[in-house]
Every structure is written in structure tokens, then in C-alpha cells.
Amino acid sequence: NAGVTQTPKFRVLKTGQSMTLLCAQDMNHEYMYWYRQDPGMGLRLIHYSVGEGTTAKGEVPDGYNVSRLKKQNFLLGLESAAPSQTSVYFCASYPSGLAGGNEQFFGPGTRLTVL
Amino acid sequence: AQSVTQPDIHITVSEGASLELRCNYSYGATPYLFWYVQSPGQGLQLLLKYFSGDTLVQGIKGFEAEFKRSQSSFNLRKPSVHWSDAAEYFCAVGATGGSEKLVFGKGTKLTVNP
Numbered sequence: 569n570a571g572v573t574q575t576p577k578f579r580v581l582k583t584g585q586s587m588t589l590l591c592a593q594d595m596n597h598e599y600m601y602w603y604r605q606d607p608g609m610g611l612r613l614i615h616y617s618v619g620e621g622t623t624a625k626g627e628v629p630d631g632y633n634v635s636r637l638k639k640q641n642f643l644l645g646l647e648s649a650a651p652s653q654t655s656v657y658f659c660a661s662y663p664s665g666l667a668g669g670n671e672q673f674f675g676p677g678t679r680l681t682v683l
Numbered sequence: 684a685q686s687v688t689q690p691d692i693h694i695t696v697s698e699g700a701s702l703e704l705r706c707n708y709s710y711g712a713t714p715y716l717f718w719y720v721q722s723p724g725q726g727l728q729l730l731l732k733y734f735s736g737d738t739l740v741q742g743i744k745g746f747e748a749e750f751k752r753s754q755s756s757f758n759l760r761k762p763s764v765h766w767s768d769a770a771e772y773f774c775a776v777g778a779t780g781g782s783e784k785l786v787f788g789k790g791t792k793l794t795v796n797p
């Protein structure tokens with residue numbers, strides 16, 4: 569049981585390049601989330617998914633797209649990277665809603681630098 | 684919409700001293716509250732959570748937090764800080780009814796002096 573994994577761990581892009589970050593969980597969780605963390609800003613929600621085939625916008629969705637074609641995977645795409653997207657990206661998941669007493673399980677993060 | 688305020692950006696304490704990190708939340712219904720800790724270059728680890736019941740919640744690493752509805756607060760405490768507690772601490776409130784998302788505070792960085 570690997571929990572929540574993120575690929576890659578580090579990446580450097582040039583402005584305008586595209587890339588996809590992969591989040592995978594092997595816990596059969598329904599809910600998955602992508603956050604970005606910037607100094608002094610805490611974690612901010614980019615996009616989330618409440619089940620396979622669903623996605624929704626979070627607090628800071630501009631410049632990002634997501635897909636949840638398989639229940640275990642949640643992909644975050646940057647179509648044309650900008651320096652403002654330099655950040656640490658975290659993925660999280662949990663099995664069902666908060667009312668079940670659940671907590672979010674976080675991945676180790678992806679550090680992205682856009683030059 | 685829910686929000687979280689952590690009034691202290693940076694706190695410095697001496698090893699062995701007591702610690703209290705403040706967290707105020709805004710949410711219309713009964714809140715689901717969390718404290719996470721992040722060591723430098725690491726991911727987030729859950730310290731404790733409050734869902735209902737006893738307002739004093741015990742967590743890992745000797746931490747506890749008290750939910751005070753009248754003050755909209757969920758402060759984190761530890762009676763005696765260890766050097767290994769140096770990290771950044773995040774308070775979060777959960778939203779039910781669909782997204783089940785968490786809203787995080789901006790964090791409090793804790794420095795521990797020997």
C-alpha cells in the first residue's frame with residue numbers, strides 16, 4: 569500500500585512549455601485534490617474531483633487543467649507554463665466525505681520551477 | 684465560504700517551554716477542524732482533528748487542541764516543546780455538502796531555540 573504518490577518529484581520548465589503532474593492513490597479513494605503551496609500563502613486548492621470522471625474548480629484554477637479518467641489517478645496539466653506557476657504542488661485524497669470522520673492523505677509533493 | 688486565520692506568522696520558543704499556536708475559523712455550520720505539521724522539504728502530516736464531541740482533542744507527538752465555538756478558535760498546544768517540533772503548522776477547516784474540501788490557514792512557522 570503506497571498511499572498517495574506523485575510524479576515527478578522535481579521539474580524545471582521554461583516559460584511556455586507544458587507538462588502533466590500525476591497523482592496516484594492505491595486506497596480506492598473517491599475524493600482527490602490538487603493544491604499549490606507558496607511561501608506565506610498556505611495551501612490553496614487548484615482543482616478537485618469527487619469521483620471518477622468528475623472534476624471541479626477550486627480557489628486558483630486558472631492556467632491548470634485536470635482529468636480523472638481512472639479512479640486511482642488524478643492528473644494536473646499546465647498547458648503553457650508561466651513563472652507564476654513556480655510552486656510546490658501537493659495531491660491529496662480521502663475515501664469519502666468529512667462526515668465519516670475522514671482525513672485527507674497527502675502525497676510528498678512536486679517542486680516545480682518555471683524559468 | 685469558510686476561512687481560516689493564523690495570526691502568528693512566526694513564533695520562537697525555547698526548548699522545554701510551552702507552546703500555543705492560534706487558529707480562528709469562519710464557517711456557518713459545525714466545523715471539521717484539523718492541524719497539520721510540515722517539516723522543511725516534507726509533506727503534510729496530520730497532528731489531530733476535531734469532528735464532534737469532546738472539545739479537547741489529543742493528537743500525536745504530545746499535541747492537543749481545544750475547540751471553542753464561542754471564540755471560533757481551535758488553538759494548538761504543547762506543554763513542553765522539543766527541538767524536533769521546529770516546523771510549519773497549518774490549521775484547516777473542512778467544508779461538507781459536496782466538495783468536502785479543506786481551506787488552510789497561511790501557516791505558523793515555529794523556531795525552537797536550544
